[in-house]
Amino acid sequence: MSKKILSQFNIVSQCRKYGLSLWQCPQFLFLLMGLIIIVSSILSYMIGSRYIDDPGTVALVVIIITAVLFTIASIITRSFENLAELSRMKSEFINVVSHQIRSPLTNLKWALDFLTSNDWKKTPEKEEEYRSVLYENINRMSELVDDLLVVSRLEQGTVPLRKKEVSLEKMVEGLLSEFKSFAAACNLKIEFSHQAGLPLVFVDPSQMKIVFENLIDNAIRYTKGGGKIRLHLEKKDKNIYFEIKDSGVGIPKEDQKYIFQKFFRSENMMREQTKGSGLGLFITKAIVEEMGGKIGFISEEGKGTTFFFNLPIK
Amino acid sequence: MKPRFRLAQMLVLNRLVRARFAKIMEKILFIEDEPALQKTLGDVLNKEGYKVVSALDGELGLRMAKTEKPDLILLDLILPKITGFDLLKKFKADPETKKIPVVVLTNLGQMADIEKVLKLGPAAYLIKNNYNLAEVVGKIKKTLKER
Numbered sequence: 001m002s003k004k005i006l007s008q009f010n011i012v013s014q015c016r017k018y019g020l021s022l023w024q025c026p027q028f029l030f031l032l033m034g035l036i037i038i039v040s041s042i043l044s045y046m047i048g049s050r051y052i053d054d055p056g057t058v059a060l061v062v063i064i065i066t067a068v069l070f071t072i073a074s075i076i077t078r079s080f081e082n083l084a085e086l087s088r089m090k091s092e093f094i095n096v097v098s099h100q101i102r103s104p105l106t107n108l109k110w111a112l113d114f115l116t117s118n119d120w121k122k123t124p125e126k127e128e129e130y131r132s133v134l135y136e137n138i139n140r141m142s143e144l145v146d147d148l149l150v151v152s153r154l155e156q157g158t159v160p161l162r163k164k165e166v167s168l169e170k171m172v173e174g175l176l177s178e179f180k181s182f183a184a185a186c187n188l189k190i191e192f193s194h195q196a197g198l199p200l201v202f203v204d205p206s207q208m209k210i211v212f213e214n215l216i217d218n219a220i221r222y223t224k225g226g227g228k229i230r231l232h233l234e235k236k237d238k239n240i241y242f243e244i245k246d247s248g249v250g251i252p253k254e255d256q257k258y259i260f261q262k263f264f265r266s267e268n269m270m271r272e273q274t275k276g277s278g279l280g281l282f283i284t285k286a287i288v289e290e291m292g293g294k295i296g297f298i299s300e301e302g303k304g305t306t307f308f309f310n311l312p313i314k
Numbered sequence: 315m316k317p318r319f320r321l322a323q324m325l326v327l328n329r330l331v332r333a334r335f336a337k338i339m340e341k342i343l344f345i346e347d348e349p350a351l352q353k354t355l356g357d358v359l360n361k362e363g364y365k366v367v368s369a370l371d372g373e374l375g376l377r378m379a380k381t382e383k384p385d386l387i388l389l390d391l392i393l394p395k396i397t398g399f400d401l402l403k404k405f406k407a408d409p410e411t412k413k414i415p416v417v418v419l420t421n422l423g424q425m426a427d428i429e430k431v432l433k434l435g436p437a438a439y440l441i442k443n444n445y446n447l448a449e450v451v452g453k454i455k456k457t458l459k460e461r
Contacts, residue, residue: 110447
């Protein structure tokens with residue numbers, strides 16, 4: 001903790017983190033403003049004590065001037081800081097994305113090398129195998145691009161939602177049949193229960209699908225060595241409540257506060273699965289909130305995770 | 315009597331050839347969690363006359379480096395269970411595996427990552443996406459020759 005505070009004062013290293021020169025660096029500017037404030041308050045004291053007789057008034061004037069300057073300085077540097085942080089996150093974003101794109105690209109490149117080269121003999125069956133590698137990786141890239149577009153849409157808020165009356169239980173049932181073979185391959189059982197006669201919900205179906213897909217996909221992916229995943233839908237007051245419970249690896253306590261952050265991937269998730277963009281839960285949360293809902297989770301490392309959300313019916 | 319003798323002779327000969335062949339065939343341990351790459355590079359190295367053993371995560375890779383006694387290790391950096399950075403450190407610290415040349419094969423191209431790895435003394439650092447298959451195979455051959 002004390003180390004953390006000390007590092008806050010190490011201005012040069014802070015500025016390097018943002019990749020800015022000293023004169024553009026918020027921390028340095030703040031320090032500079034502080035010095036100016038001290039100098040100007042001393043000056044105003046000196047000038048004030050010459051022209052104003054009552055020392056109480058002088059003190060008050062000095063305090064007011066100092067306070068105004070200080071407030072302005074902190075507002076300016078704070079906004080600077082936000083901008084610098086934003087630009088740092090953007091470059092980190094590019095780093096992560098370029099690595100995520102490179103992996104399927106390499107797969108494509110090498111598989112094509114193998115298919116087209118005359119140096120290595122191959123049977124028709126082998127060629128077929130390699131063609132399926134090509135398709136798989138093209139799909140992987142399209143999925144990543146889709147995710148990125150959703151993120152950009154969510155951040156800019158430019159594309160309006162296309163809301164319709166939707167039956168969530170039908171949507172979940174449809175998606176579960178798509179996930180059937182993936183779950184079976186992972187030796188997982190999926191159970192889905194819901195209240196009878198649930199009302200239709202007014203949401204954007206394409207966005208809602210992304211939410212369910214991400215949650216189901218995560219539950220399957222992070223449950224190792226077989227187990228059970230339970231999904232449940234019910235009406236609670238004016239909301240629809242959904243939960244998905246897995247018996248998977250769980251999220252460590254120290255990682256829980258970051259779990260919805262863009263590009264955050266828990267270390268114990270990385271241990272199981274290095275693929276994944278780190279965008280899924282960020283997107284999921286943003287969409288649920290966009291529809292006026294609230295998402296949360298409870299998780300225990302080694303025991304499993306339950307994600308749940310409330311969505312207003314109208 | 316005669317044909318039987320011939321058969322026995324052939325068996326002996328066969329065994330001799332195999333033993334000789336096994337001696338020549340160099341073994342490569344390929345630690346990589348991307349199945350598509352395991353397949354492509356694995357197939358090609360097989361066709362080039364190497365024996366390839368593959369590990370899909372870091373833990374398995376560490377174990378196999380000791381049990382399989384490979385002539386060369388191909389190492390990815392982002393791996394489940396134990397990362398490639400830690401594996402390389404462990405390989406170089408262990409007298410059993412210290413002398414095995416390690417070719418790092420990754421898509422991490424950041425200077426900081428490259429510097430961190432080069433300090434640990436790999437035989438080569440290749441950014442996957444910048445090389446085609448033939449070039450990677452060429453690098454592996456060269457590293458094995460210089461061993």
